[in-house]
Amino acid sequence: MINIKDVAERAGVSSSTVSRVLTNKPHVNVSSKVRRKVTQAVEELNYQPNHSAQRLRMAGTSKLIGLVISGMLNTHFNAIIHGVSDLAYTNRMNIFLCNAVGDVARERYYMSHIRAERAAGIIVNPQDYDNDGPYLDELRQAGIAVVLLDTTVKGYTFDSVTVDNRQAAYQAVEHLIQLGHQRIGIVSGRQTATTAHERLEGYKDALRNADLAISNDLIKDGQFKEEMAYRATLDFIDMPTPPTALFVINEPMTLGALKALRERHIRIPQDIAIVGFDDTPWSAHIYPPLTTIAQPTYALGREAVRLLMRRIDEPDAAHLTVTLPTDLIIRDSCGAKKGAF
Amino acid sequence: MINIKDVAERAGVSSSTVSRVLTNKPHVNVSSKVRRKVTQAVEELNYQPNHSAQRLRMAGTSKLIGLVISGMLNTHFNAIIHGVSDLAYTNRMNIFLCNAVGDVARERYYMSHIRAERAAGIIVNPQDYDNDGPYLDELRQAGIAVVLLDTTVKGYTFDSVTVDNRQAAYQAVEHLIQLGHQRIGIVSGRQTATTAHERLEGYKDALRNADLAISNDLIKDGQFKEEMAYRATLDFIDMPTPPTALFVINEPMTLGALKALRERHIRIPQDIAIVGFDDTPWSAHIYPPLTTIAQPTYALGREAVRLLMRRIDEPDAAHLTVTLPTDLIIRDSCGAKKGAF
DNA sequence: CTGAAAGCGCTTACAG
DNA sequence: CTGAAAGCGCTTACAG
Numbered sequence: 001m002i003n004i005k006d007v008a009e010r011a012g013v014s015s016s017t018v019s020r021v022l023t024n025k026p027h028v029n030v031s032s033k034v035r036r037k038v039t040q041a042v043e044e045l046n047y048q049p050n051h052s053a054q055r056l057r058m059a060g061t062s063k064l065i066g067l068v069i070s071g072m073l074n075t076h077f078n079a080i081i082h083g084v085s086d087l088a089y090t091n092r093m094n095i096f097l098c099n100a101v102g103d104v105a106r107e108r109y110y111m112s113h114i115r116a117e118r119a120a121g122i123i124v125n126p127q128d129y130d131n132d133g134p135y136l137d138e139l140r141q142a143g144i145a146v147v148l149l150d151t152t153v154k155g156y157t158f159d160s161v162t163v164d165n166r167q168a169a170y171q172a173v174e175h176l177i178q179l180g181h182q183r184i185g186i187v188s189g190r191q192t193a194t195t196a197h198e199r200l201e202g203y204k205d206a207l208r209n210a211d212l213a214i215s216n217d218l219i220k221d222g223q224f225k226e227e228m229a230y231r232a233t234l235d236f237i238d239m240p241t242p243p244t245a246l247f248v249i250n251e252p253m254t255l256g257a258l259k260a261l262r263e264r265h266i267r268i269p270q271d272i273a274i275v276g277f278d279d280t281p282w283s284a285h286i287y288p289p290l291t292t293i294a295q296p297t298y299a300l301g302r303e304a305v306r307l308l309m310r311r312i313d314e315p316d317a318a319h320l321t322v323t324l325p326t327d328l329i330i331r332d333s334c335g336a337k338k339g340a341f
Numbered sequence: 342m343i344n345i346k347d348v349a350e351r352a353g354v355s356s357s358t359v360s361r362v363l364t365n366k367p368h369v370n371v372s373s374k375v376r377r378k379v380t381q382a383v384e385e386l387n388y389q390p391n392h393s394a395q396r397l398r399m400a401g402t403s404k405l406i407g408l409v410i411s412g413m414l415n416t417h418f419n420a421i422i423h424g425v426s427d428l429a430y431t432n433r434m435n436i437f438l439c440n441a442v443g444d445v446a447r448e449r450y451y452m453s454h455i456r457a458e459r460a461a462g463i464i465v466n467p468q469d470y471d472n473d474g475p476y477l478d479e480l481r482q483a484g485i486a487v488v489l490l491d492t493t494v495k496g497y498t499f500d501s502v503t504v505d506n507r508q509a510a511y512q513a514v515e516h517l518i519q520l521g522h523q524r525i526g527i528v529s530g531r532q533t534a535t536t537a538h539e540r541l542e543g544y545k546d547a548l549r550n551a552d553l554a555i556s557n558d559l560i561k562d563g564q565f566k567e568e569m570a571y572r573a574t575l576d577f578i579d580m581p582t583p584p585t586a587l588f589v590i591n592e593p594m595t596l597g598a599l600k601a602l603r604e605r606h607i608r609i610p611q612d613i614a615i616v617g618f619d620d621t622p623w624s625a626h627i628y629p630p631l632t633t634i635a636q637p638t639y640a641l642g643r644e645a646v647r648l649l650m651r652r653i654d655e656p657d658a659a660h661l662t663v664t665l666p667t668d669l670i671i672r673d674s675c676g677a678k679k680g681a682f
Numbered sequence: 683c684t685g686a687a688a689g690c691g692c693t694t695a696c697a698g
Numbered sequence: 699c700t701g702a703a704a705g706c707g708c709t710t711a712c713a714g
Contacts, residue, residue, distance in 0.1 A: 097438035287628035
């Protein structure tokens, strides 16, 4: 592996000079003759500066960012990664992808890795509202910019990018109520995630607002997982008086609910209406086309990077929360297009 | 940001000693008293060794791997990333995620970044069969282990993990032929990707084997993109004698084809049968449920890491190609379940 | 068992 | 305009 000294030797200059032409700063002058010799040597040797050495030398100018997400099997996060990677590329920042897979210990491991790498920043979808705060604050203390994605964290304020989950859920459930549903079940997620908590609150708001009772029988925890939602849905079906509509608060769980309904030959929306959360390219093609809350996923990813760049530039700027709009996409699974119940 | 010297000072030892207890190598001895003092100081100061410095010092022992994929909006790659990230985590390797987005220049940028980071290895889905070889060989010369994913590269041999694309395509098209189809269109991809090339060859094999003519009218390039496939499908529909069946060779393009068919109210499979490539959790829920070739995506990701670890350990081992099996999942879009034409 | 010293590959004041 | 030297934070022979 060739280094700056090799280049210097080949070009017949000092390594200081090589560095100068390569870093190419506005106010340092190098004669064009020397510049040419160096450039040529770099090309001939196919020299590539060692980023580790550069980072070591220039502490605090890292071009690395950590992206910690809680799962890959979810179009929501996939699209966020897409948005993050695009704007990161524009800024020539490089991404450590950290897939926590819903495992808090693994999330912690990744956080410490990001610190050990002296990344400039971290974009994270915290999994543990109650306990992640101190860990993230530690990163911040260590000079790493922190931006939260989707969820927030107890006791600490960070820049964050999210949607109004409560309002979005309210809108979804209100829509079902307007279609005449009175018994609406919700397949919710881990309440340690603020997204799940807020979506559940939005569900309750909508019921309250319509003077409908809030019944614990109609609230089931699918833990954001397909399999758990599958079982929760079966439980709903097996109730003496099953709900006439279901609100399922993420994509994998919507798949689980659909699976359960299919197996039991429950017709959608005639027997049970469904509204999901998160739109995917497939949503329009399923049977029946899925009514769902769409999040601006790609934009969420981009905004996260934007906030991060700002925080890196101005570590002491006021904290910002960017809230992006959601969209209730009405298709057929809610029954709206076939008339109210 | 605190460093090893701070720890040494606090513990009242030299930084050599701190390093010794932290690296914790089998045959170096540190008295348990000193060990305790160091451990305590590390905890009190919440010290985290600087990975860049470690890498610089211990050249050739990087724990970083680059993962270069050609797109994020594709369940295939998402699941591969999942597999890669899981096994990487097991090996405590960390991932630079590089989303080339179908852009060769961006792919090249990422390759040079990975080299500049002195990563231990790179797992890459090369986009350009004709020209990527020399770039990847350069990485290899620089001591970076290379594993190819899905596609290969002209003129150079690397470890690679893939499926038998030609055979898989053959099976898909043969299935359509057995159902009575004689005019089978293919929505193919960039021929600079070996996957696309091989799938097209498999398509031709199946036609030839059934003594059916290979017509260029029935071969359209969707460039692996939804929008292009949408247009290609419209073109198919508008032919004087449209095909009675379509083979679409990846997920985004299948979405595009479905969209075109829906818009024109073409019934599947009665008017046109469809077989896709790549299974997703949604495939079973669409209307009609999609017949498709499923790839073992998660396993592909894991195998790629396995090959990479092997190559890192034994840089001069013989090159390996791991070929994983695909599965033709017969649902309804091919018409098999409703009887042959 | 422990410490002082060298060196990994860079960048950047400091001289000239 | 260019070079010699120091130093970023580590690890590891080398002494003792």
